[in-house]
Amino acid sequence: MLTADQTNGLAEMFRLLGEPNRLSIVASCLDGPLSVGEITSRLGLSQSLVSHHLRLLRAVRLLKAGRRGKQIFYSIPDCHVREMLTNMIEHLAEPHEQDEDLTETGAI
Amino acid sequence: MLTADQTNGLAEMFRLLGEPNRLSIVASCLDGPLSVGEITSRLGLSQSLVSHHLRLLRAVRLLKAGRRGKQIFYSIPDCHVREMLTNMIEHLAEPHEQDEDLTETGAI
DNA sequence: GAAACAAATGAATACATGTTCATAGGTTGT
């Protein structure tokens, strides 16, 4: 199985992706580096809110930051994160199976 | 990009996996169907807590339930979920890259 | 150096959520 540390680390990552605005921020960076201002205007969120979220995402390396002049650009740090996200998004599009009836005998 | 509905749906899934106990519950079902009692004893959680979590996991189809006699067994519903989880777990083991310095010029 | 711009931070708050306790529902055997 998983050690407690692994579980906590993985859960922390999931937890951060589990907030729609934060997920949108990360998803918007899939196409390439974006400045805080660009993220803010694209998503229609307040600068402060975006910045708070970015700090959390940076902390768990879901995003990395780099300065270019006055602005700071955020991007996906490595291919693992990128693959993970694209995989999840692909799964979204795939067909769902039927509901299972709890009373059905062979339901296991 | 992603529609608002897709974002919310994906975030909901991530959110549920973002709680260590809940993630452990799902992970423990990767090896095969488990009854509520087995999950409870394996993870050392209260029966009530496990049941509450199971209800949420069922609701988003991260787990499915099936009755066998007095007990109810929970399992991974389809290969999508299973692949997703195993992929994430594999990513856990892979090496991390170095920290980026914010002041570095070519950091983008 | 001052003004202007971009991003980060801290405090405060309203809201969501994980957990526990007690109780109810449903199933099997006697």
Added chain:
DNA sequence: ACAACCTATGAACATGTATTCATTTGTTTC
């Protein structure tokens, strides 16, 4: 039908967290 077992549910509470507002830090340009 009753008792024993397994699971689900509801209320209550304590904790965590997303968001806003105001302020600050850092960078560029004049």
